[in-house]
Amino acid sequence: MKALIKYTLHDYLRSHKYFPPISTFIILIFVYYSYTQNPVIDSYAISALIVYIISAWLCMSVLSLDSPVQRQVMILHLGGRNRYYLSKLIAVWIISLILILYAFIYPIIFGMFEEPVTLKIGLVSIVNLVFLSILGISVASLFSKVITESAVNSYGGLSLAIVISLAALGIYDALPLYLKNITWIIPPAASTQPILFNWNGESILDLSLFPFLWIIIYSLLLLFLFLTLAKRFQK
Amino acid sequence: MDKLVELENISKIYTNKNVLRNISLSINENQAIAILGGNGTGKSTLLRILAGIERPSSGKVHYLNKNIKIGYVPERFPKNIRFTPSEYLRYMGEMSGISKDYLTKRIKNLLHRFQLEGLDNHRIMELSKGNIQKVGLIQAIMQKPNLLILDEPLSGLDFESQEELVKIIGELKRQGTTVLITYHESHIFESIVDNTFLLHNGSISVTESIEKQSIKLLVVRNVDKSFVKEWGEILELEEKDQQLYLYVPVKESDVILSRVLQLNGSIEAVSTVTLNDMERSL
Numbered sequence: 001m002k003a004l005i006k007y008t009l010h011d012y013l014r015s016h017k018y019f020p021p022i023s024t025f026i027i028l029i030f031v032y033y034s035y036t037q038n039p040v041i042d043s044y045a046i047s048a049l050i051v052y053i054i055s056a057w058l059c060m061s062v063l064s065l066d067s068p069v070q071r072q073v074m075i076l077h078l079g080g081r082n083r084y085y086l087s088k089l090i091a092v093w094i095i096s097l098i099l100i101l102y103a104f105i106y107p108i109i110f111g112m113f114e115e116p117v118t119l120k121i122g123l124v125s126i127v128n129l130v131f132l133s134i135l136g137i138s139v140a141s142l143f144s145k146v147i148t149e150s151a152v153n154s155y156g157g158l159s160l161a162i163v164i165s166l167a168a169l170g171i172y173d174a175l176p177l178y179l180k181n182i183t184w185i186i187p188p189a190a191s192t193q194p195i196l197f198n199w200n201g202e203s204i205l206d207l208s209l210f211p212f213l214w215i216i217i218y219s220l221l222l223l224f225l226f227l228t229l230a231k232r233f234q235k
Numbered sequence: 236m237d238k239l240v241e242l243e244n245i246s247k248i249y250t251n252k253n254v255l256r257n258i259s260l261s262i263n264e265n266q267a268i269a270i271l272g273g274n275g276t277g278k279s280t281l282l283r284i285l286a287g288i289e290r291p292s293s294g295k296v297h298y299l300n301k302n303i304k305i306g307y308v309p310e311r312f313p314k315n316i317r318f319t320p321s322e323y324l325r326y327m328g329e330m331s332g333i334s335k336d337y338l339t340k341r342i343k344n345l346l347h348r349f350q351l352e353g354l355d356n357h358r359i360m361e362l363s364k365g366n367i368q369k370v371g372l373i374q375a376i377m378q379k380p381n382l383l384i385l386d387e388p389l390s391g392l393d394f395e396s397q398e399e400l401v402k403i404i405g406e407l408k409r410q411g412t413t414v415l416i417t418y419h420e421s422h423i424f425e426s427i428v429d430n431t432f433l434l435h436n437g438s439i440s441v442t443e444s445i446e447k448q449s450i451k452l453l454v455v456r457n458v459d460k461s462f463v464k465e466w467g468e469i470l471e472l473e474e475k476d477q478q479l480y481l482y483v484p485v486k487e488s489d490v491i492l493s494r495v496l497q498l499n500g501s502i503e504a505v506s507t508v509t510l511n512d513m514e515r516s517l
Contacts, residue, residue, distance in 0.1 A: 004326075069313050072286075072288040073307060076287075076288060076305055077331045
């Protein structure tokens with residue numbers, strides 16, 4: 001798996017396909033912090049949503065690198081389909097982690113915050129950033145070229161899923177009581193936002209942990225679905 | 236000889252087209268098998284199913300050795316690879332778990348044998364079709380597989396590389412590799428192939444040496460096509476200018492001729508053709 005992760009990162013670098021998502025990310029973070037002074041927790045929470053969207057975009061472009069025949073050849077070398085897909089997703093995650101590092105460090109280095117970043121706030125923000133990158137990757141995997149052949153369905157479907165997931169809180173409020181449970185199927189990208197916005201940063205115990213946990217459970221369910229569908233959609 | 240792979244009632248259907256029908260086949264260790272047939276008869280599909288990279292619509296593939304190493308050369312090797320041959324081969328070898336030292340020596344040796352050494356500063360996407368095909372061959376043979384599957388490996392190769400390939404396949408066979416191969420219009424593999432199978436209308440038939448033996452072409456008239464279609468001995472059937480062109484193995488030709496006469500049909504011509512002639516005219 002290590003060899004395929006290295007191959008994928010090397011190939012992605014040579015393809016130049018990384019340029020649109022990564023430059024967009026750098027610009028968005030740069031523009032977001034163009035006004036100083038910013039609140040730490042809220043700013044990192046917004047950065048996490050940007051990471052969610054960009055991770056999804058990265059996943060789509062990395063999963064489109066290999067032609068179907070090349071994919072078949074590599075699956076044979078690796079000795080398993082799941083190893084192939086997991087290596088690809090780990091490669092995407094590694095790129096996302098680099099972006100997270102940038103999103104985390106940039107405002108600290110350039111003094112964009114109105115207060116210092118405490119260890120607790122830093123830790124919770126990093127966890128939120130990492131969890132949302134995993135969610136973005138797992139959501140996008142289902143709309144990737146592996147599962148959806150048509151580019152319109154693929155990018156159209158992913159855009160819709162992202163918009164719905166960002167609007168989930170509004171959708172929850174707008175729905176009548178008996179339909180509110182339907183929002184459980186929406187990717188929980190926004191679920192940690194109100195919790196973080198209302199957190200004063202003093203104690204981690206003041207935070208409701210379930211929304212964080214739900215992001216990971218939801219992502220794992222999607223990844224399981226992706227691996228199952230990838231096997232079935234093989235000709 | 237021990238069995239290596241077993242196909243059990245394999246069928247494959249692509250949107251209403253039944254490409255393979257109920258194919259059962261045992262492949263033994265240390266064998267070289269050719270699978271022949273016209274274009275679109277499902278040879279590549281069968282090879283992909285054997286390699287485990289395509290699922291049959293029904294039936295099962297059993298690998299008797301669970302740790303089987305399979306080398307696969309696709310019919311069209313991908314052209315858009317952004318690595319040089321040795322970079323690419325190194326990655327593929329590492330994915331297969333080949334040790335770094337062995338990989339370095341093996342890649343150097345194979346690049347030399349296929350005359351790719353001088354092109355190693357070029358990316359694969361910049362190479363010619365034949366040289367890309369050579370990279371495709373090397374990635375499949377560098378790990379000395381238990382089962383080597385080659386789908387039309389000669390396409391685009393120059394004569395020297397074809398001969399080198401035959402030599403390497405012979406070496407691998409002696410070292411215990413089972414080889415499955417499809418090809419067209421060539422006799423270059425005759426010396427190493429042990430068994431030949433013919434794919435026809437989605438079914439497979441053992442034709443021990445159909446490549447070497449001749450086929451009779453019987454041109455007949457006044458026979459109902461629906462009767463002839465039922466005759467299992469017919470390899471191929473074609474209708475032209477109210478005549479039926481029947482391709483049959485030599486040893487079955489007398490039986491077919493007498494059946495035509497019994498049905499009051501007339502025989503317009505009888506000639507001897509090869510499998511390649513038959514494929515070309517269909």
